[in-house]
Amino acid sequence: MTVTSPRSEQADLRGRQLLVAADPTRGGAAALAWAESDLTATPNARMVIIRCNEPMASLLGRDEGRELFDPAFSRMVHRSRSHVGGDRVDVTVRADTTASDILATACDSDTVVLPAPPIGPMHRLMTIAARTRATIIAVRPSRPRPEVTAGVFAGKVLIGIMDGVQDADTIEYGLAYADRHGLAVVAIHAHQPPPSGVWADDDDTPRLLGHQFGLDLLEAAVTAARTRHPDVPVQRVLLHDKADQALARASAGAVLLVVGDRGRGPVARHLIGSTSRRVLRDANCTVAIVRSALLHGGPGSAAKESE
Numbered sequence: 001m002t003v004t005s006p007r008s009e010q011a012d013l014r015g016r017q018l019l020v021a022a023d024p025t026r027g028g029a030a031a032l033a034w035a036e037s038d039l040t041a042t043p044n045a046r047m048v049i050i051r052c053n054e055p056m057a058s059l060l061g062r063d064e065g066r067e068l069f070d071p072a073f074s075r076m077v078h079r080s081r082s083h084v085g086g087d088r089v090d091v092t093v094r095a096d097t098t099a100s101d102i103l104a105t106a107c108d109s110d111t112v113v114l115p116a117p118p119i120g121p122m123h124r125l126m127t128i129a130a131r132t133r134a135t136i137i138a139v140r141p142s143r144p145r146p147e148v149t150a151g152v153f154a155g156k157v158l159i160g161i162m163d164g165v166q167d168a169d170t171i172e173y174g175l176a177y178a179d180r181h182g183l184a185v186v187a188i189h190a191h192q193p194p195p196s197g198v199w200a201d202d203d204d205t206p207r208l209l210g211h212q213f214g215l216d217l218l219e220a221a222v223t224a225a226r227t228r229h230p231d232v233p234v235q236r237v238l239l240h241d242k243a244d245q246a247l248a249r250a251s252a253g254a255v256l257l258v259v260g261d262r263g264r265g266p267v268a269r270h271l272i273g274s275t276s277r278r279v280l281r282d283a284n285c286t287v288a289i290v291r292s293a294l295l296h297g298g299p300g301s302a303a304k305e306s307e
Helices: 006-010 026-040 063-069 071-084 099-105 122-131 168-181 215-228 243-250 266-272 275-282 301-306
Strands: 018-022 047-051 089-093 111-115 135-139 157-160 185-190 198-200 206-208 234-239 256-261 287-291
Touching (some): 018 099, 026 071, 026 111, 026 135, 047 071, 047 099, 071 089, 099 122, 111 122, 122 135, 157 168, 157 243, 168 215, 168 256, 185 215, 243 256, 243 275
Parallel strands (some): 018 047, 018 111, 047 089, 157 185, 185 234, 256 287
Antiparallel strands (some): 135 287, 198 206
Protein backbone atom coordinates (compact mmCIF):
# COMPACT_ATOMS: atom_id res chain seq x y z
CA MET A 1 0.00 0.00 0.00
CA THR A 2 1.35 3.35 -0.99
CA VAL A 3 0.58 6.29 1.23
CA THR A 4 -0.31 8.78 -1.49
CA SER A 5 -2.52 7.70 -4.36
CA PRO A 6 -1.90 9.13 -7.87
CA ARG A 7 -5.22 10.95 -7.58
CA SER A 8 -4.03 12.59 -4.38
CA GLU A 9 -0.90 13.88 -6.08
CA GLN A 10 -2.77 15.37 -9.00
CA ALA A 11 -6.11 16.45 -7.60
CA ASP A 12 -6.92 19.99 -6.56
CA LEU A 13 -7.43 19.61 -2.79
CA ARG A 14 -9.59 22.71 -2.51
CA GLY A 15 -13.24 22.22 -1.73
CA ARG A 16 -12.84 19.06 0.38
CA GLN A 17 -14.94 18.86 3.51
CA LEU A 18 -12.43 17.60 6.08
CA LEU A 19 -8.72 18.40 6.14
CA VAL A 20 -7.00 16.49 8.94
CA ALA A 21 -3.53 17.41 10.19
CA ALA A 22 -2.29 14.01 11.36
CA ASP A 23 0.88 12.15 12.27
CA PRO A 24 1.68 9.00 14.31
CA THR A 25 1.39 10.81 17.62
CA ARG A 26 -1.35 10.87 20.24
CA GLY A 27 -2.60 14.20 18.94
CA GLY A 28 -2.52 13.17 15.29
CA ALA A 29 -4.36 9.94 16.08
CA ALA A 30 -7.03 11.81 18.06
CA ALA A 31 -7.60 14.31 15.22
CA LEU A 32 -7.90 11.47 12.71
CA ALA A 33 -10.28 9.50 14.95
CA TRP A 34 -12.56 12.56 15.32
CA ALA A 35 -12.60 13.07 11.55
CA GLU A 36 -13.31 9.38 10.89
CA SER A 37 -16.24 9.44 13.32
CA ASP A 38 -17.82 12.47 11.67
CA LEU A 39 -17.08 11.19 8.17
CA THR A 40 -18.82 7.90 8.97
CA ALA A 41 -21.93 9.87 9.98
CA THR A 42 -21.77 12.04 6.82
CA PRO A 43 -22.14 9.77 3.76
CA ASN A 44 -21.32 12.38 1.10
CA ALA A 45 -18.24 13.84 2.79
CA ARG A 46 -14.58 13.24 1.95
CA MET A 47 -11.35 13.61 3.90
CA VAL A 48 -7.80 14.66 3.08
CA ILE A 49 -5.12 13.61 5.56
CA ILE A 50 -2.25 16.09 5.69
CA ARG A 51 0.94 14.49 6.98
CA CYS A 52 2.41 16.74 9.67
CA ASN A 53 6.09 17.20 10.50
CA GLU A 54 7.63 15.33 7.56
CA PRO A 55 11.10 16.91 7.24
CA MET A 56 12.40 14.17 4.92
CA ALA A 57 9.51 14.22 2.45
CA SER A 58 11.24 16.63 0.07
CA LEU A 59 14.20 14.22 -0.18
CA LEU A 60 12.04 11.24 -1.15
CA GLY A 61 10.89 11.35 -4.73
CA ARG A 62 8.69 8.25 -4.75
CA ASP A 63 5.64 7.16 -2.79
CA GLU A 64 7.32 3.84 -1.95
CA GLY A 65 10.16 5.75 -0.30
CA ARG A 66 7.74 7.68 1.85
CA GLU A 67 6.00 4.47 2.91
CA LEU A 68 9.28 2.86 3.94
CA PHE A 69 10.36 6.04 5.70
CA ASP A 70 7.11 6.30 7.69
CA PRO A 71 5.43 2.89 8.09
CA ALA A 72 3.50 4.07 11.18
CA PHE A 73 1.76 6.76 9.12
CA SER A 74 1.08 4.21 6.39
CA ARG A 75 -0.71 2.05 8.93
CA MET A 76 -2.78 5.05 10.09
CA VAL A 77 -3.87 5.73 6.51
CA HIS A 78 -4.70 2.08 5.90
CA ARG A 79 -6.84 1.90 9.06
CA SER A 80 -8.62 5.12 8.13
CA ARG A 81 -9.42 3.90 4.64
CA SER A 82 -10.64 0.61 6.08
CA HIS A 83 -12.97 2.45 8.49
CA VAL A 84 -14.58 4.94 6.11
CA GLY A 85 -13.82 3.62 2.63
CA GLY A 86 -10.68 4.04 0.58
CA ASP A 87 -12.38 6.15 -2.08
CA ARG A 88 -13.28 8.78 0.53
CA VAL A 89 -9.75 9.35 1.90
CA ASP A 90 -6.94 11.18 0.11
CA VAL A 91 -3.48 11.96 1.47
CA THR A 92 -1.01 14.76 0.88
CA VAL A 93 2.54 14.81 2.29
CA ARG A 94 4.18 18.17 2.83
CA ALA A 95 7.86 18.88 3.33
CA ASP A 96 7.16 20.52 6.67
CA THR A 97 3.40 21.05 7.17
CA THR A 98 3.67 24.27 9.09
CA ALA A 99 0.62 26.43 9.65
CA SER A 100 1.33 28.04 6.26
CA ASP A 101 1.11 24.65 4.51
CA ILE A 102 -2.27 23.93 6.05
CA LEU A 103 -3.56 27.42 5.29
CA ALA A 104 -2.46 27.06 1.68
CA THR A 105 -4.38 23.78 1.38
CA ALA A 106 -7.63 24.87 3.06
CA CYS A 107 -10.39 26.91 1.49
CA ASP A 108 -13.35 28.64 3.11
CA SER A 109 -15.74 25.69 2.70
CA ASP A 110 -13.42 23.20 4.38
CA THR A 111 -13.37 21.92 7.94
CA VAL A 112 -9.81 21.80 9.30
CA VAL A 113 -9.27 19.23 12.06
CA LEU A 114 -6.26 19.79 14.35
CA PRO A 115 -5.08 18.42 17.70
CA ALA A 116 -5.40 20.94 20.53
CA PRO A 117 -3.34 21.15 23.73
CA PRO A 118 -2.45 19.08 25.65
CA ILE A 119 -2.03 16.74 22.67
CA GLY A 120 -1.19 19.33 19.99
CA PRO A 121 0.79 22.58 19.63
CA MET A 122 -1.07 25.73 20.64
CA HIS A 123 0.92 28.05 18.37
CA ARG A 124 -0.05 26.28 15.16
CA LEU A 125 -3.68 25.98 16.23
CA MET A 126 -3.95 29.68 17.08
CA THR A 127 -2.19 30.76 13.90
CA ILE A 128 -4.52 28.76 11.69
CA ALA A 129 -7.61 29.81 13.66
CA ALA A 130 -6.67 33.47 13.24
CA ARG A 131 -5.91 33.32 9.52
CA THR A 132 -8.45 30.99 7.94
CA ARG A 133 -12.16 31.37 7.32
CA ALA A 134 -12.65 27.61 7.28
CA THR A 135 -14.36 25.89 10.20
CA ILE A 136 -11.79 24.79 12.78
CA ILE A 137 -12.09 21.65 14.90
CA ALA A 138 -9.64 21.65 17.83
CA VAL A 139 -9.60 18.05 19.07
CA ARG A 140 -8.91 17.24 22.71
CA PRO A 141 -8.66 13.78 24.32
CA SER A 142 -11.85 11.77 24.11
CA ARG A 143 -11.38 10.55 27.69
CA PRO A 144 -10.81 13.58 29.93
CA ARG A 145 -9.73 13.44 33.55
CA PRO A 146 -12.42 12.04 35.92
CA GLU A 147 -13.04 15.43 37.51
CA VAL A 148 -13.76 16.88 34.07
CA THR A 149 -16.29 14.24 33.04
CA ALA A 150 -18.51 15.17 35.99
CA GLY A 151 -19.63 18.43 34.35
CA VAL A 152 -23.30 19.45 34.36
CA PHE A 153 -23.45 19.20 30.56
CA ALA A 154 -21.27 16.10 30.14
CA GLY A 155 -21.99 14.05 27.02
CA LYS A 156 -23.77 16.88 25.19
CA VAL A 157 -23.06 19.33 22.37
CA LEU A 158 -22.75 22.91 23.63
CA ILE A 159 -23.47 25.90 21.38
CA GLY A 160 -22.32 29.35 22.49
CA ILE A 161 -24.79 31.99 21.25
CA MET A 162 -23.63 35.59 21.30
CA ASP A 163 -26.57 37.71 20.17
CA GLY A 164 -28.99 35.36 18.44
CA VAL A 165 -28.83 37.39 15.21
CA GLN A 166 -25.47 36.46 13.68
CA ASP A 167 -25.32 32.95 15.14
CA ALA A 168 -27.36 31.08 12.52
CA ASP A 169 -24.40 29.18 11.10
CA THR A 170 -22.98 28.33 14.52
CA ILE A 171 -26.34 26.99 15.66
CA GLU A 172 -26.86 25.00 12.46
CA TYR A 173 -23.44 23.39 12.74
CA GLY A 174 -24.04 22.36 16.35
CA LEU A 175 -27.51 20.92 15.76
CA ALA A 176 -26.45 19.16 12.57
CA TYR A 177 -23.51 17.55 14.37
CA ALA A 178 -25.76 16.47 17.25
CA ASP A 179 -28.30 15.10 14.78
CA ARG A 180 -25.65 13.03 12.98
CA HIS A 181 -24.35 11.54 16.22
CA GLY A 182 -27.58 11.16 18.20
CA LEU A 183 -26.67 13.71 20.90
CA ALA A 184 -28.50 16.39 22.86
CA VAL A 185 -27.71 20.11 22.55
CA VAL A 186 -27.29 22.81 25.18
CA ALA A 187 -27.76 26.32 23.75
CA ILE A 188 -25.88 28.76 25.99
CA HIS A 189 -25.84 32.53 26.14
CA ALA A 190 -23.19 33.80 28.54
CA HIS A 191 -22.82 37.45 29.43
CA GLN A 192 -21.47 39.35 32.43
CA PRO A 193 -23.81 42.24 33.22
CA PRO A 194 -22.25 45.58 34.11
CA PRO A 195 -22.49 46.55 37.81
CA SER A 196 -25.20 49.12 37.21
CA GLY A 197 -28.13 47.95 39.24
CA VAL A 198 -31.38 46.29 38.21
CA TRP A 199 -34.46 47.16 36.22
CA ALA A 200 -38.06 45.98 36.39
CA ASP A 201 -40.75 45.69 33.70
CA ASP A 202 -44.54 45.69 33.96
CA ASP A 203 -44.64 42.52 36.04
CA ASP A 204 -42.32 44.09 38.63
CA THR A 205 -39.75 41.34 38.19
CA PRO A 206 -36.27 42.70 38.97
CA ARG A 207 -33.64 42.00 36.32
CA LEU A 208 -29.99 42.85 35.98
CA LEU A 209 -29.52 46.00 33.96
CA GLY A 210 -27.60 45.33 30.76
CA HIS A 211 -28.56 41.64 30.55
CA GLN A 212 -31.91 41.52 28.79
CA PHE A 213 -31.10 38.46 26.64
CA GLY A 214 -33.62 35.97 28.00
CA LEU A 215 -34.73 32.41 27.39
CA ASP A 216 -37.32 33.60 24.88
CA LEU A 217 -34.63 35.22 22.73
CA LEU A 218 -32.48 32.11 23.05
CA GLU A 219 -35.44 30.02 21.90
CA ALA A 220 -35.98 32.34 18.94
CA ALA A 221 -32.32 32.01 17.98
CA VAL A 222 -32.50 28.21 17.69
CA THR A 223 -36.01 27.90 16.23
CA ALA A 224 -35.05 27.77 12.55
CA ALA A 225 -32.36 25.12 13.07
CA ARG A 226 -34.66 23.06 15.31
CA THR A 227 -37.18 22.74 12.47
CA ARG A 228 -34.44 21.09 10.38
CA HIS A 229 -33.35 18.82 13.24
CA PRO A 230 -36.58 18.05 15.13
CA ASP A 231 -35.21 14.93 16.82
CA VAL A 232 -32.42 16.79 18.64
CA PRO A 233 -33.26 17.66 22.29
CA VAL A 234 -32.31 21.29 23.02
CA GLN A 235 -31.78 22.73 26.50
CA ARG A 236 -31.56 26.52 26.94
CA VAL A 237 -29.13 28.00 29.47
CA LEU A 238 -28.27 31.57 30.52
CA LEU A 239 -24.98 32.07 32.36
CA HIS A 240 -24.12 35.35 34.06
CA ASP A 241 -20.36 35.43 33.58
CA LYS A 242 -17.77 36.39 30.98
CA ALA A 243 -18.50 34.37 27.88
CA ASP A 244 -15.12 32.68 27.49
CA GLN A 245 -14.87 31.71 31.17
CA ALA A 246 -18.47 30.51 31.36
CA LEU A 247 -18.18 28.39 28.21
CA ALA A 248 -14.87 26.88 29.30
CA ARG A 249 -16.37 25.81 32.63
CA ALA A 250 -19.56 24.53 30.99
CA SER A 251 -17.52 22.41 28.57
CA ALA A 252 -16.36 20.00 31.29
CA GLY A 253 -17.17 16.56 29.93
CA ALA A 254 -19.02 17.87 26.86
CA VAL A 255 -18.62 16.09 23.52
CA LEU A 256 -18.21 19.30 21.53
CA LEU A 257 -18.35 23.05 22.16
CA VAL A 258 -19.40 25.08 19.11
CA VAL A 259 -18.75 28.82 19.04
CA GLY A 260 -18.88 31.44 16.31
CA ASP A 261 -16.38 33.94 15.11
CA ARG A 262 -17.30 37.34 13.77
CA GLY A 263 -14.62 37.27 11.08
CA ARG A 264 -12.43 40.11 12.30
CA GLY A 265 -9.13 40.42 10.50
CA PRO A 266 -6.12 38.39 11.67
CA VAL A 267 -4.27 41.49 12.94
CA ALA A 268 -7.15 42.46 15.23
CA ARG A 269 -7.49 38.95 16.61
CA HIS A 270 -3.76 38.70 17.32
CA LEU A 271 -3.72 42.08 19.05
CA ILE A 272 -6.84 41.96 21.22
CA GLY A 273 -7.85 38.30 21.16
CA SER A 274 -11.43 37.09 20.97
CA THR A 275 -13.83 34.84 22.82
CA SER A 276 -13.25 32.07 20.30
CA ARG A 277 -9.46 32.22 20.75
CA ARG A 278 -9.75 32.09 24.55
CA VAL A 279 -12.20 29.20 24.33
CA LEU A 280 -9.75 27.35 22.07
CA ARG A 281 -7.14 27.76 24.77
CA ASP A 282 -9.20 27.00 27.89
CA ALA A 283 -12.02 24.60 26.94
CA ASN A 284 -12.16 21.14 28.47
CA CYS A 285 -13.46 19.42 25.32
CA THR A 286 -13.12 19.47 21.55
CA VAL A 287 -14.04 22.90 20.12
CA ALA A 288 -15.55 23.89 16.77
CA ILE A 289 -15.02 27.46 15.57
CA VAL A 290 -17.59 28.35 12.90
CA ARG A 291 -17.10 31.51 10.85
CA SER A 292 -20.27 33.42 10.07
CA ALA A 293 -18.42 34.97 7.13
CA LEU A 294 -17.54 31.49 5.90
CA LEU A 295 -20.89 30.98 4.28
CA HIS A 296 -21.03 32.35 0.78
CA GLY A 297 -24.79 32.61 0.76
CA GLY A 298 -24.97 34.70 3.94
CA PRO A 299 -26.30 33.67 7.34
CA GLY A 300 -27.98 30.29 7.32
CA SER A 301 -26.21 28.98 4.21
CA ALA A 302 -24.57 26.28 6.30
CA ALA A 303 -28.02 24.81 6.60
CA LYS A 304 -28.33 24.76 2.82
CA GLU A 305 -25.04 22.92 2.48
CA SER A 306 -26.07 20.29 5.05
CA GLU A 307 -29.40 19.52 3.39
